[in-house]
Amino acid sequence: MASNRGHRLRLEDISHRFGDVLAVRDINLDIAGGELVALLGPSGCGKSTLLRIVSGFIRQSSGRVLFDGEPVDHLPPSRRGAGIVFQNYALFPHMTVAENVAYGLKAQKWARRRIAPRVAEMLALVHMSEFTGRKPRQLSGGQQQRVALARCLATDPKVLLLDEPFGALDKNLRLDMQIEVKRLQREYGITTILVTHDQEEALSMADRIAVMARGSIEQVSSPTEIYDRPKTLFVNQFVGSANVIAGEFMRAQDGVAAVRVGEGALLKVEETPQLAAGAPVLVSVRPEQLRLNAAPGEGCIAGVVKAVMPLGPHVVYEVETQSGTSLKVSEPRAPATPLRRPGESVHVAAPAAACRVFPKP
Ligand SMILES: Nc1ncnc2c1ncn2[C@@H]1O[C@H](COP(=O)(O)OP(=O)(O)O)[C@@H](O)[C@H]1O
Ligand SMILES: [Mg+2]
Structure with missing residues (x-):
């Protein structure tokens, strides 16, 4: 099994400061052998800093990094055994494809007869294989990124660190590379951290996603859990699209909370948040969970x-409620079924199981 081959990785209470900026704060994360964890978050949230701390290029202000239970903080990058691939390939322009891939092996003093x-x-x-003699400038972006990956994997790194590796590729090529890297990662059973700000990339590639905001991890869960059960409003809005409706918390009973929304409707939510009656809240529901009815209910x-x-x-459909909130509703479309028309009065139904309630920040 691939998962038995990979190395375990543990980040313990890691924080990092650049002067006044607390770029990474109190990160705790356990990654199993062979697992692919995506660090997902907006630009500037500390993803790359965390990756560089794991690789050893940045020494964290506090906390520990452990590979297979052993601290590696005293080791320089070259002795940690982490392979990194960045967005901009960073191939050596004057070397051929083969020379680029051989570079790390020579640096590690591999015997000459084993290198080729x-x-x-x-x-x-x-x-x-057909491109061994070419220089990087004679390759497409996707091909260069493949070579960068081969160069990285050649030295048999303990962990693979990918920092927005597909960011510079156009959409179709990106999808091909995502599938390719996922295949290699599985085949190799290599423990991998993938940094990305692209939610679809994280959802499609990762075993688990760590959603980051302002230096902290907000939630670490499987892709479906992140999408279906976001723990915070930030995670809810950053992953997938969500309608957010302001309301007032009424009560919670038997696992169902009632929220009065601005439109006068009483929404049921299958959650029991610890909130006082009257507390301002936001109810979030995804467009594909809403339905349009002709009659009120x-x-x-x-x-x-x-x-x-x-x-x-x-x-x-974009629907404007009486109080001026704009809601997006996505319904499956059957062929030849007439669509609703602009100006039509509708009633938006929100099933209790699909609604999440968050205290208003
Ligand atoms: N070398 C540095 N010196 C000072 N501040 C930095 C440095 N690198 C990153 N930062 C700051 O740390 C924060 C996190 O940056 P980064 O880890 O690059 O975010 P991300 O990769 O999520 O876009 C940002 O506020 C950024 O400006
Ligand atoms: Mg970055």
Whole structure:
């Protein structure tokens, strides 16, 4: 099993300061052997800093990094055994593809007769065997990134650290590379941290996602858990799209909370937050969970269709409620079914199981 081959990684109470800026704060994260964890968050939230701390290029202000239970903080980057791939490839421009891949092996003083077969093996792995003699400038972005990956994997690193590795690639190529890297990572069973600000990339590639904001981890969970059960409003809004409706907390009973929203409707939410009656809250619900009804009903919010966007298999409606809140509703679209029209009065139904309630920040 791949998961038995990978090395375990532990980050313990890690914080880092750049002068006055607390770039990373109190990070605790355990990564299992062979696991791929994505660090997901907006630009400037501390992802790259954390990755550089793991690799040893930045010495953290406090906390420990452990590989397989052993602290590595005293080791320089070259002795930690972490392989890194950055967004901008960083291949040596004057070296051929083969020389680039051989570089790390020479630096590690591999025996000369072992280097050529290893280079060939790695280039075959990333489907670049035909390009051994080319210089980086004679390759496309995706091809260069493959070579960077081969160069990184050649030395058999303990952990693979990827910092926005597909950021410079166009959309189709990015998807190919994501599939490719996921395949290699599985085949190799290599423990991997993937830094990205792209939620789809994190959702599609990661075993678990750590969502970061302002230097902290807000939630670490599986992709489906992050999407279905976000723990904070930030995670809810950063991953996927969400409608946010302001309201007033009424009560919680038998696992169901009642929230009065501005429109006068009483929304039911399958949660029991510890809040006082009357507390201001935000209810969040994803567009694909909402439905439009012609008739009013319990827990429905009245509104008017403002925009109709048929997006192939789905149709997205923008609905303005009486108090002026704009809601997005995404419904499956059956062929030949008439769409609703702008100006039409509708009632937006929000199922209790699909709503999350958060205290208003
Ligand atoms: N070398 C540095 N010197 C000073 N501040 C830095 C340095 N590197 C990063 N920062 C700051 O630390 C914070 C986190 O940066 P970074 O880890 O690069 O974020 P991300 O990779 O999530 O975009 C930002 O506020 C950034 O400006
Ligand atoms: Mg970064």
